[in-house]
Amino acid sequence: MTLSKLLVANRGEIAVRIIRAAADMGISTVSIFPSDDTESLHVQQADEAVRLEGRGVASYLDIDQVISAAISTRCDSVHPGYGFLAENARFAQACLDAGLIFVGPLAETLELFGDKVRARAIAVDNDVPVLTGSSELGSVDEAIAFLESLGDGGTMILKAIAGGGGRGARAVNDAADIKSLYAEATAEAMNAFGDGTLFAERLITRARHIEVQILGDGSGTVSNFGERECSIQRRYQKVMEVAPAPNLPDGLRARIIDSAQRL
Numbered sequence: 001m002t003l004s005k006l007l008v009a010n011r012g013e014i015a016v017r018i019i020r021a022a023a024d025m026g027i028s029t030v031s032i033f034p035s036d037d038t039e040s041l042h043v044q045q046a047d048e049a050v051r052l053e054g055r056g057v058a059s060y061l062d063i064d065q066v067i068s069a070a071i072s073t074r075c076d077s078v079h080p081g082y083g084f085l086a087e088n089a090r091f092a093q094a095c096l097d098a099g100l101i102f103v104g105p106l107a108e109t110l111e112l113f114g115d116k117v118r119a120r121a122i123a124v125d126n127d128v129p130v131l132t133g134s135s136e137l138g139s140v141d142e143a144i145a146f147l148e149s150l151g152d153g154g155t156m157i158l159k160a161i162a163g164g165g166g167r168g169a170r171a172v173n174d175a176a177d178i179k180s181l182y183a184e185a186t187a188e189a190m191n192a193f194g195d196g197t198l199f200a201e202r203l204i205t206r207a208r209h210i211e212v213q214i215l216g217d218g219s220g221t222v223s224n225f226g227e228r229e230c231s232i233q234r235r236y237q238k239v240m241e242v243a244p245a246p247n248l249p250d251g252l253r254a255r256i257i258d259s260a261q262r263l
Contacts, residue, residue, distance in 0.1 A: 001218075003027050003077045003101065007070040008046065009091075010081030011060060015042035018079050030073045032066060034059035048073055060084045063091050067098050077101035087114060087164075105216075116161050117199050128259045133201040136161065140182045146200045147175055155203040158182060160189035160196070166236030167192040171203055207231075209238065210245050212260035222261050227253060 005028040008015045019029045019042060031046035034055045043049045050069040052059040059065065061084060070078050078095050080086040086104065089111040095102040104110075113119045123130050134146045137158075147156050158181060160168025168189030170181040182198070190196035213225040229245035230238040245253070 001101065003103075005030065005073070005075045005077070006103070007032065007066070007073065007075040007078045007100075008042065008081065009060065009066050009078055010084055010086075011037055011040060011042050014081040014083075016045055018081060019045045022079075030069065030075055032060070032069050057084075063088075063094050066091070067094055067100070070095075070100055071098060075100065077103055079103040089114060106218075114162060116159060123263055126262050128263050131201045131204070134199050137182075137198045137200060140179050143172075143178050143182055143198070143200055144175055147172060147178065150202055155205070156200045157203040158185045158198050158200055160185065160193060161199055162189065162195040162197070163193035165192075166233070168196075168198065169236045172200075173203075208245075209233065210248065210256055211241075212257050214260055224257050224261055227256060 003022075003025075006018075006022050007030045008018050008022075009032065010018070011031075011033065015031060019031065022029045028048075029046040030048045030050060031042045032050050032052055033040060033043045034052050036055050037043060038051075050073060052062065052065050052069070054062065063085065066078070066085070078100050080088075080091065080103070085091040087110055089107045092102045092104060092107040092110055096107065105113075112122065117133075117136055120130050120133060132150070134142070137143050137146070143156075143158065147154060150156060155171065155173050158168075158170045158172060168185045170185040172178055172181055185198055186196040189198065209230040210227050211230050212227045214222055215225065216222045226243060227245050227248070228241045228243035229248075230241050232238065232240040
């Protein structure tokens with residue numbers, strides 16, 4: 001698969017990195033921007049730039065405008081970067097429907113992993129270890145029942161089924177706090193993702209957050225780029241990454257990477 005002209009559906013540091021990488025590969029680039037990003041570096045560095053209607057983040061989330069910009073500039077592909085529309089299954093499908101190559105996962109994959117309960121089920125089916133967890137929580141009573149199932153001293157974390165970035169996550173250490181924390185998590189998830197559905201997992205305190213970056217070629221071959229330490233967080237959102245993860249036993253590192261590739 002050869003790309004000749006790429007629309008970068010993002011801004012800031014990631015857009016600049018994509019533009020530079022594309023230039024190294026001989027691929028022409030098109031950036032997009034609202035009026036308040038006119039002087040941004042990604043606008044200046046791309047071969048072409050298309051101004052979007054509106055201002056701020058909302059413009060970058062406007063699927064119709066982004067697709068229109070790609071078509072009007074005769075792009076054959078779209079790179080979403082990270083954030084914004086990068087994990088939006090509807091956007092990935094819209095690119096495909098418009099005859100554009102979406103540089104990222106299939107829409108079906110994004111839809112599947114956009115639902116953490118479904119993703120957990122796939123992990124279990126592929127022998128990937130997961131924490132003790134619930135299905136979708138339909139009420140506070142179901143959340144209380146899950147906490148009680150963990151036994152004396154058990155703690156849990158409520159999580160939004162959709163989205164990421166730590167939104168809709170609340171640690172629960174006492175059943176007396178569940179009602180208020182459940183309401184907070186539901187409201188935050190609804191505001192952030194348009195879906196307030198929650199599930200629960202056993203909470204492991206003082207745990208490390210290790211991620212693995214993988215790349216599939218669309219034909220069944222999956223490679224990994226090693227693991228990274230993401231344990232330094234604020235409100236469940238990582239603020240620093242260290243690669244490779246320090247002080248991680250080689251055997252454990254190998255098992256984590258194998259599980260990620262298998263999934």
